[in-house]
Amino acid sequence: MSVSVESSAGAAHTPAATGTIVQFSPQVLAQRTLAARPSEVRKVFRAAQRPGMISFANGAPYLGALPFERIALDAQRILLENGERSFQYGASDGIPELRAHIVKLMKFEGITARPDQVIVTSGSQQALDVAARVLVNPGDVIFAEAPSYAGGMAVFTSYEAEIVHVPMDADGLIPEELERLIGEVRAAGKTAKGLYTIPNFQNPGGVNLSAERRHRVGELCRTNDLLIFEDNPYGLLGFDGETMRAIQPEFEDITLYFGSFSKMIAPGLRVGWVLPPAMLYGHLANASETSQLNPSVFSQQLISAYLDDPTWPDKLAEYRGIYREKFTALVETLEQVMPAGTTWNRPTGGFYLWVSVPAGIDTEALVYECIERGVVYVPGTAFYTDGRGHSELRMSFCLPTLDDIRKGAAILGDVFRDAAAKVTVKPDTAGSRTD
Numbered sequence: 254m255s256v257s258v259e260s261s262a263g264a265a266h267t268p269a270a271t272g273t274i275v276q277f278s279p280q281v282l283a284q285r286t287l288a289a290r291p292s293e294v295r296k297v298f299r300a301a302q303r304p305g306m307i308s309f310a311n312g313a314p315y316l317g318a319l320p321f322e323r324i325a326l327d328a329q330r331i332l333l334e335n336g337e338r339s340f341q342y343g344a345s346d347g348i349p350e351l352r353a354h355i356v357k358l359m360k361f362e363g364i365t366a367r368p369d370q371v372i373v374t375s376g377s378q379q380a381l382d383v384a385a386r387v388l389v390n391p392g393d394v395i396f397a398e399a400p401s402y403a404g405g406m407a408v409f410t411s412y413e414a415e416i417v418h419v420p421m422d423a424d425g426l427i428p429e430e431l432e433r434l435i436g437e438v439r440a441a442g443k444t445a446k447g448l449y450t451i452p453n454f455q456n457p458g459g460v461n462l463s464a465e466r467r468h469r470v471g472e473l474c475r476t477n478d479l480l481i482f483e484d485n486p487y488g489l490l491g492f493d494g495e496t497m498r499a500i501q502p503e504f505e506d507i508t509l510y511f512g513s514f515s516k517m518i519a520p521g522l523r524v525g526w527v528l529p530p531a532m533l534y535g536h537l538a539n540a541s542e543t544s545q546l547n548p549s550v551f552s553q554q555l556i557s558a559y560l561d562d563p564t565w566p567d568k569l570a571e572y573r574g575i576y577r578e579k580f581t582a583l584v585e586t587l588e589q590v591m592p593a594g595t596t597w598n599r600p601t602g603g604f605y606l607w608v609s610v611p612a613g614i615d616t617e618a619l620v621y622e623c624i625e626r627g628v629v630y631v632p633g634t635a636f637y638t639d640g641r642g643h644s645e646l647r648m649s650f651c652l653p654t655l656d657d658i659r660k661g662a663a664i665l666g667d668v669f670r671d672a673a674a675k676v677t678v679k680p681d682t683a684g685s686r687t688d
Contacts, residue, residue: 284413285391285411285412285413297310297620297624297629297630297631297632297635298310298311305627306624306627306628306629307627307628307629307653307657307658307660307661307664308628308629308649308652308653309628309629309630309631309647309648309649309650309653309661309665310629310630310631310647310649311649311652312456312604312605312649313520313649313651313652314515314516314517314519314520314572314604314651314652315572315575315576315579315651315652316519318568318571318572318575319518319519319568320568323562324555324558324559327555327558327559328555330558331551331554331555331558332551338550339550339551339554340550340551341550342546342547342550343547343548343550343553344547345538345541345542345545345546345547346371346372346373346538346541346542347371347372347373347526347547347548347553348373348550348553348554348557349368350553350554350557351373351524351553351554351556351557352368352369352371352373352526353368354556354557354560355368355371355373355512355526356368356371357560358489358512358560359499359510359512359528361488361489361496362485362488362496362497362498362499362501363498363499363502364499364501364502364510364528365502366528370528370529370531370534371526371527371528372526372527372528372529372534372537372538372541373524373525373526373548373553374524374525374526374527374541374545374548375523375524375525375545375548375549376513376515376520376523376524376525377484377486377511377512377513377515377525377526377527378404378408378525379525379541379544379545380511380525380526380527380541381404381405381408381482381484381511381527382408382411382544383527383537383540383541383544384482384509384511384527384529384537385408385409385411385412385414386412386540386544387533387536387537387540388446388447388480388533389409389412389413389414389446390412390413390444390446391412391413391414392413392414392415392443392444393414393415393443393444393445393446394414394415394416394417394438394443394444394445394446395409395414395415395416395417395446395447395448395449395482396416396417396418396419396431396434396435396445396447396448396449396479397409397416397417397418397419397448397449397450398418398419398421398425398426398449398450398451398455398458399418399419399420399421399637399641400418400457400458400607400633400636400637400641400642400645401416401418401449401451401456401457401636401637402451402456402457402484402636403631403635403636405449405451405482405484406636406638409449410638414446415443416638416639417434417438418637418638418639418641419431419434419448421455421458421460422460423460423598424460424461424462424463424466425452425455425460425461425462425463425466426450426462426466426470427466428466428469428470428473431448431470431473432473435473435477435479439477445477445478445479446479446480447474447479447480447481447482448470448474448479448480448481448482449482449484450462450470450481450482450483450484450500451484451485451486451487452467452483452485452497452499452500453485453487453488453491453496453497453602453603454487454488454490454491454600454601454602454603454604454605455603455605456486456487456603456604456605457605457607457631457633457636457647458598458605458607459598459600459603459605459606459607460598460600461497461601462500464497464498467497467498467499467500467503468503470500471500471503471504471507471508474504474507475504475506475507479507480507480508480509481500481501481504481507481508481509482509482511483499483500483501483508483509483510483511484511485499485510485511485512486511486512486513486515486516486517486525487516487602487603487604489517489569490516490517490569490572490573490576490602490603490604491573491601491602491603492573492574492576492577492580492601492602493573493601493602494570494573501528505530506530506532507530508530509527509528509529509530509533509537510527510528510529511525511526511527512525512526512527512528513525513526514556516604517569517572518556518559522549522552522555522556523548523549523552524548524549524552524553524556573602576602576604576650576651578655579650579651579653579655579658580600580606580650582650582655582658582659583606583648583650583658583662584597584599584606586658586659586662586663586666587606587608587662587665587666589666590662590663590665590666590667590670591608591610591665591666591669591670592610592611592614592666592669592670592672592673593611593673594610594611594673595608595609595610595611595669596608596609597609604649604650604651605647605648605649605650606647606648606649606650607645607646607647608645608646608647608648609644609645610644610645610646610669610673611644611673611676612644612676613672613673613675613676614644614669614672614673614676615643615644615672616630616632616633616634616642616643616644616645616646617632617633617634617642617643618643619632619668619669619672620632620646622668623664623665623668626664626667626668627661627664628660628661628664628665630646630647630648630665631646631647631649632645632646633645633646633647635647
């Protein structure tokens with residue numbers, strides 16, 4: 254018998270079988286599943302999976318400069334010397350050698366911790382999911398930057414939280430706006446649970462939360478009994494190599510710090526971590542073990558071996574240079590091809606350029622036209638939960654080649670200039686933002 258399940262998103266899944274098709278009633282699915290909305294990012298990725306596509310959508314690192322021969326030798330050594338351990342179950346919170354490396358990495362951002370305070374997970378996305386499962390009740394309010402990481406929003410909304418977006422400017426989240434919104438939420442009788450923030454090279458906005466604001470935001474959260482979910486996959490990827498002090502050192506009693514090796518080494522290894530407040534460690538460790546038993550021992554060993562090599566910071570510096578060059582190529586091309594009135598930020602690191610187009614141009618409506626022309630981006634609507642973002646888009650510059658960056662940006666320029674001509678007089682020159 255073949256069974257077809259129709260979700261609220263309208264997508265049916267029918268197992269490959271023969272016989273009568275039975276339509277399940279909506280009661281088969283959990284309410285949180287029915288309430289979930291499809292990820293705009295995933296929809297775009299699925300539509301863009303064809304040969305020759307130039308993708309500004311993937312928040313993916315460039316892997317071409319990785320020392321694959323050295324990594325292969327490390328893998329061979331690990332398996333020959335202790336393969337049984339590599340392919341066996343492991344500690345639910347991570348192997349000791351990797352946890353020690355994580356503690357050293359976090360010192361770059363002013364964090365002091367012990368290895369036994371760290372929980373290793375299958376990517377930081379899994380760590381965030383575990384934290385939300387442990388801490389978020391249906392109806393709780395989570396504050397997040399406007400715009401914010403689509404994957405983070407998906408996690409919190411999957412546990413039926415309400416997202417309240419906090420405005421940003423060039424210095425990141427605006428504390429006065431956070432304070433105002435906390436007051437509004439409390440006045441409405443809702444439970445304000447926490448703040449989700451990406452303070453370094455924010456996804457998708459590319460901005461850094463200033464040092465002064467980090468302190469002010471932390472004080473607001475502590476005063477109002479809010480947790481801080483500090484997500485930091487990009488902190489070591491500043492173009493100039495400088496790092497900012499994390500929020501966690503001043504507010505370790507209320508901060509859950511999330512880290513990842515996906516951006517600085519390789520996402521395919523699927524290794525991240527969370528450093529929670531001491532009072533939450535046991536709860537998160539138990540929940541993590543429930544969801545995964547343990548993270549991959551072999552992946553952890555490979556990363557540990559990579560970090561054992563004293564030259565790994567040199568490789569990271571090489572990547573910073575590569576990303577700086579790609580960012581420069583993208584901006585220089587956009588300056589030449591985009592319609593007047595287009596603006597963008599000037600990130601000093603990370604993966605993303607956040608672009609605003611003139612009023613009347615709908616980036617969500619145009620994304621599939623661009624795909625037909627061979628280039629893809631993520632429309633701004635993917636990074637809000639309240640319907641905003643139609644005049645915005647995110648462009649990730651790390652993965653495409655320099656030639657593809659220039660070619661893809663030129664195609665975007667053609668599409669957006671044509672769209673601008675339909676809502677206003679066609680401009681003679683392109684506009685840009687250089688602040």
